[in-house]
Amino acid sequence: MQFLTMRRLFVVLIVLSVAGLGGYAAWHAIHPRRMALRLGTAPQIISGQAQIAAAFGDFAREGLDVTIVPYPSGKLALQAMLAGEVDLATVAETPLWRAAGEHRSLVLWATLAETRRSVWIIARHDRHVATPTDLIGKRIAVSFGTTAQIYLLTLLDLYGIERSRVEIVDVPPQDMAERLVAGDVDAGCIWEPFASKVERALDHPVIMHDAIIYRMTWNLVGRTDGPTMPVERVLRAIERANQRLRSDDPRVVDELARWCDLDRDVVRNLLPDHHFSLQLEGSLLVEIEEQAKLLGGPGATVPDMLPLIDPAPLRRFLPEAVSIPLDIKTDHPTSLPDSADPARHDAR
């Protein structure tokens, strides 16, 4: 009798063990281990696709566990990425090409969005600035190495204002409102969401904007000397987020407003002037070339961006989005193709 009971107990334990192992395997087949990534970016409308993809579960659907790490500017996000604080960064084209000369391990995978309504010049009303030519003799704050600097220089050149006739000072975006309120500078060139903060901080500010002179792009970048990234899956998630941003979903507006710390009406007003679409276009190279000439003069050295561009992930996923006239052959793969992704194998 005792022997029979022990045998039964043994059988039950074996059955329970097999069932437990089977359940564990089935659980992992259904819920594959997500790949953890840190993505650095600046909280702006144009950079909202990463936050939307995270908030609406688009990254999770691709088997990614992405942590969005906010920085005051894309330039700082890029620097953090180069320092290894984050795995990926999204950044405007200006900090990107400025860093390209020094950091040849940079890689650009795709332009995520672009806009012609991103940067404003905001002046104190007591400094008598009504038009761009009124900036002559004024002290203008801008964050160096950012798109705002490019915008400001383009505007000055367009209106025939020699740079020697204005004083341009380097001010971080987060300090802009404080410096303008203090009267330390007469005007500032700044992007959202800092522009709204400056506008709120000043009494009757003068705001100037010229949509024809500058287009800002927002790009996904990484490093070739780091671990290989599941870029195609990141791009898939971002494309889904871009579709949400192109829709009129009020939940997206709410999330963007929360993310950028902006009023919902401001977001709703600015959103239609942003073009959320994955692409790799030749005009990006032309823009970089023009910006390099703008900062360094006609004889400036234009950084060779071609070796830093990897169109393969986007081309695999969205071939019609790649119109950049290059066919780069890299010795080192910068991204994982879908089939070579270990996490994807896990999912299967």
Place this chain on the structure above:
Amino acid sequence: MLDRFPRWFGLSALVLLAALGIYVGIVYHQADGLRTVVEASSDVVAASFEIERAEQETLAGSVVSAAQALYADRRLESALATIDASPDPRFRAESRWMRQQYTSATGLQVILQDRQASERSRIILGRLRVTLSELSDTAVMMYRISHDARARSVRWLFLTELGAIALAMVSLVALIGLYQRYVRHREQAERSLQRANESLQVHADEKDQFLFAASHDLKQPLRMVSTYLDLIQRELGADASAKIQHYFSHVQDGAGRMRRLLDDLYSATMAERPSDHAEDFDLTAETAAIGNLLGDPLRDAGGSLTIARLPRVRGDRARVAQVLQNLISNAIKYRDPARPLLIAVEVVEEPDRCTVCVRDNGQGIASQHHLEIFRLFKRLHGPEIDGTGAGLAICKRIVESWGGRIWVESTAGTGSTFFFTIPRA
């Protein structure tokens, strides 16, 4: 041939064809909408060639040529307007973005026209070059999107057409299969019906033979009974007591009634048999002859018979006469003593037949008896009115023997109208 197709077959085929038509129509409508956008995006690409030329001019530093090249192609605006109307949001998004770029490029071109701006043309040309490059890239992207959409649409259209044809063929085969099955079932049903009819006919013939034999053969012993009853009565003569004579009268009445029943049974049996004495004759004259025949009882009843102008008809003259005689006799027999009897024979003419009406103002028949009065030996009255209840049943069988129909419209207390149909001559 077409009348062999059942109603559901034609209806199903029509519904199927209509559904397929609507489906293919929708597909072609969508394809046509896409074609418009594709053509418009081709215009955009054509315009982008001009834009690229303008871009090259900016590289060469020629402000005037760049401006001319940019303005050389006005198709861009109309193409963008067409794309704006596209239901595809991707086209609308790209179109909106292109419009912004185009506005930017034209804005820069306006600045270039300013004489003072020529001093700083380098920066303006640079920005124009960037904008034109964007415009060109977007045009190429739009072309690729539209090309891709068109390719997918053509594939989808092809597959849809293929599917529609396959669906139509499968449906047709299914319908033909169903039809064949229906025909097979119908033929089986027809054969079963025919067998049942044949069986019924056999049984009816046997029944007729039986009734004929019974009614005919029973008459002979009945006649013998009646004859010997007469002889016995005659032998007894005045010696028979009053009681015996009373008994004799009952026996003779019974024998007489049985004889009449056998006669009617014989007539009813014979009435069902199709006649081979069909001829054309004047129904007015025939009805008038019957009126003369029934002149005495009609006069005794104080009634009158009105005969309308009746057409020539085709049938067995004797049988038609029997029907009319039965109906007019009934009108006399079941008259209403409260008012003078009026009988009218009229007709409703149709192209190939006529409906004869025998109308009276007699007692009338309650509606619940309108059908049962045509049953054999069905009587609605007691012995106070003489009869066996076979007259109308015989009429019905005679009328049905030529494929006609007989019915009554009547209300108790107001009279009756009997109708029967007969082929026209």
